[in-house]
Amino acid sequence: MLTSAGANAEIRYRIQKGAHDAFEVDAETGVVTVSGPLDFDRRSSYDIRLVAVDGGVPALSGTATLTVSVMNKNDKVPTFLPSTQRAHVSEDAPAGRVVLHLNATDADAAPVVVSKDEEGAEQRTGGLAFSLVQPVYAVDADGAPVRTDEFLSFFRLDEFTGELSVAPSSSSSSTASGRGALNRAAAAVITLTVAATDLSADPPQHGYGTAVITIVDVNDFPPEFAVS
Numbered sequence: 227m228l229t230s231a232g233a234n235a236e237i238r239y240r241i242q243k244g245a246h247d248a249f250e251v252d253a254e255t256g257v258v259t260v261s262g263p264l265d266f267d268r269r270s271s272y273d274i275r276l277v278a279v280d281g282g283v284p285a286l287s288g289t290a291t292l293t294v295s296v297m298n299k300n301d302k303v304p305t306f307l308p309s310t311q312r313a314h315v316s317e318d319a320p321a322g323r324v325v326l327h328l329n330a331t332d333a334d335a336a337p338v339v340v341s342k343d344e345e346g347a348e349q350r351t352g353g354l355a356f357s358l359v360q361p362v363y364a365v366d367a368d369g370a371p372v373r374t375d376e377f378l379s380f381f382r383l384d385e386f387t388g389e390l391s392v393a394p395s396s397s398s399s400s401t402a403s404g405r406g407a408l409n410r411a412a413a414a415v416i417t418l419t420v421a422a423t424d425l426s427a428d429p430p431q432h433g434y435g436t437a438v439i440t441i442v443d444v445n446d447f448p449p450e451f452a453v454s
């Protein structure tokens with residue numbers, strides 16, 4: 227068995243590469259520690275190359291690679307990008323017309339999985355769930371606040387896709403004319419608070435944004451040309 231005596235026995239450790247400023251090594255003990263917060267969503271694995279050098283002349287060195295796998299924690303909340311999302315829609319838009327496709331991201335939400343149950347109905351897990359929450363408000367075409375929240379019935383929000391679309395009209399005359407539920411006389415500029423929820427987090431994580439929908443006037447009565 228070979229031994230080193232005196233200065234030769236004083237081994238010094240250092241990190242050669244691969245720590246990306248997330249780890250450090252104690253030069254004397256060789257103990258590797260975490261030096262800052264780790265984030266699986268940015269880097270999930272490290273190959274840290276360690277060098278040990280003794281105090282001899284000439285110095286002898288050895289290297290080893292330490293592989294560290296970072297485990298994910300669901301620590302990111304959903305975020306709307308941008309936080310305020312705007313759209314214009316004509317007041318005569320038909321039911322089902324997509325007004326706005328809400329855009330939110332979450333770095334560590336479970337991936338979307340769509341499957342069919344025994345009866346053939348779609349089951350969906352993962353991703354983000356979209357919803358409308360308070361506060362909501364609207365102004366009329368003159369900019370005056372609207373006192374009722376009747377305008378909430380103008381839209382449908384697809385919980386999974388984030389598509390906000392024109393709802394079917396409850397009035398038979400509107401349905402007959404092919405129009406959806408939009409009624410610019412009741413509310414012209416509508417501000418909705420939207421939520422995106424990561425249900426794969428425990429507890430679920432919520433992010434909030436704002437959707438501003440402007441209902442644009444159309445001429446209900448096409449112009450009649452006077453023939454002279």
Ligand SMILES: [Ca+2]
Pocket residue numbers: 266267298299300301302334
């Ligand atoms: Ca994470």
Ligand SMILES: [Ca+2]
Pocket residue numbers: 300301302303304332333334335424427431
């Ligand atoms: Ca998350």
